[in-house]
Amino acid sequence: GAVVSQHPSRVICKSGTSVKIECRSLDFQATTMFWYRQFPKQSLMLMATSNEGSKATYEQGVEKDKFLINHASLTLSTLTVTSAHPEDSSFYICSAREDRGQPQHFGDGTRLSIL
Amino acid sequence: SQKIEQNSEALNIQEGKTATLTCNYTNYSPAYLQWYRQDPGRGPVFLLLIRENEKEKRKERLKVTFDTTLKQSLFHITASQPADSATYLCALDLTGGGNKLTFGTGTQLKVEL
Numbered sequence: 001g002a003v004v005s006q007h008p009s010r011v012i013c014k015s016g017t018s019v020k021i022e023c024r025s026l027d028f029q030a031t032t033m034f035w036y037r038q039f040p041k042q043s044l045m046l047m048a049t050s051n052e053g054s055k056a057t058y059e060q061g062v063e064k065d066k067f068l069i070n071h072a073s074l075t076l077s078t079l080t081v082t083s084a085h086p087e088d089s090s091f092y093i094c095s096a097r098e099d100r101g102q103p104q105h106f107g108d109g110t111r112l113s114i115l
Numbered sequence: 116s117q118k119i120e121q122n123s124e125a126l127n128i129q130e131g132k133t134a135t136l137t138c139n140y141t142n143y144s145p146a147y148l149q150w151y152r153q154d155p156g157r158g159p160v161f162l163l164l165i166r167e168n169e170k171e172k173r174k175e176r177l178k179v180t181f182d183t184t185l186k187q188s189l190f191h192i193t194a195s196q197p198a199d200s201a202t203y204l205c206a207l208d209l210t211g212g213g214n215k216l217t218f219g220t221g222t223q224l225k226v227e228l
Contacts, residue, residue, distance in 0.1 A: 006158070034215065043204065043220040044159070093158045100214060103149060106158030 001027050004096050006107025014115055015086060021079045021110045023094030030096035033077035034104060035069060038091045050077050084114045118142075121205060121219040128195055129227055136190040136222045138205035145207040148181055148188050153202045153221065162203075163190075195226045 003026040011019050023033055032051050036044040048069050050056040056069035066088075068080040077096075081088055091111055095104035120139045128134050138148070147166045151159035165172045165181045165188065172179045178191040192199050202223045206216040 002161075004158075032214070043218045046215060046217070049215055091156075095158070101147065103161040103164055104216065105161060106151075108158045109156070111156070 002103075002105040003027055004094065004105045004107045006094050006110060008110060009108060010111045010113075012113045012115065013084065016083055017114070019081045019084055019112060021081075021092055021094070021112075023077045023079070023096065023107050025075045025096040025105070028096075028098055028105075029074040030077075031074065031099060032097045033071055034095045034097070035067070035077075035079050036093045036095070038093060038109075044093065047079075081112065084112070086114045088112065089114045119205060119207065119209075119217060119219040121203075122222045123220060125223040125225060127225045127227060130196060132195055134192040134195050134199070134224055134226070136203050136205075136224065138188040138190065138219055140186050140207060140209075143207075143209050144183060144186075145209065148179075148205060148207045149216065150177075150179055150188075150190050151204045151206060151218075153204055159204055159218075192224075195224075197226045197228060200225045 005024045005026055007022050034049055035047045037047050038044050046059050047062045048056045048058045050069050050071040052071050052074050058064045071077040091109050093109040095106040097104045118141055149164045150162045153159040163179045165179045167183055176193045180189045202221040204218050204221040206218045209217045
């Protein structure tokens with residue numbers, strides 16, 4: 001149980017392109033989903049917290065107009081990297097959680113490479 | 116400032132031995148602490164959650180301890196196998212709201228034959 005599916009797994013695109021990443025909880029309802037960014041050999045850095053039906057809460061330093069998050073249902077959240085540039089290249093990972101105090105279940109990440 | 120510290124150096128052990136990983140935190144008393152495993156190029160996988168009123172928790176070959184006085188958690192893998200080789204992350208809620216986790220930098224474990 002507790003499977004989170006993240007797509008696509010890898011994206012390579014030109015600078016200026018907008019990229020959408022989907023995160024789905026397959027067998028449970030996620031009241032909260034999280035989006036992380038991870039650089040090589042570093043830990044996960046939380047970008048934003050997303051609750052179904054409400055606006056995402058962004059961490060300090062994360063541009064909300066750059067990283068658009070939509071959490072339209074209890075099983076789906078999307079992250080759109082708008083007008084991506086090479087510095088946005090990274091490993092983006094989503095997670096989903098049923099309730100506060102419960103473990104987070106992670107997708108397998110999206111490797112984004114902007115040329 | 117609040118922070119989480121894990122052994123930054125990789126831990127190499129022989130197959131069959133017990134691996135012990137450390138997670139120390141400062142300036143906060145979390146209600147619970149979690150351990151995750153992460154393989155290269157993959158998302159983390161949840162392993163164990165231990166609450167502040169629990170001293171120890173076990174799951175198969177895994178054992179976690181939580182010392183709120185020392186502000187430390189130890190993660191043990193007994194009878195380690197090469198398949199246990201991965202990066203292990205501890206995570207805790209530093210804000211008190213029970214809403215989000217802060218992850219340590221992780222310790223890379225390598226189990227050798």
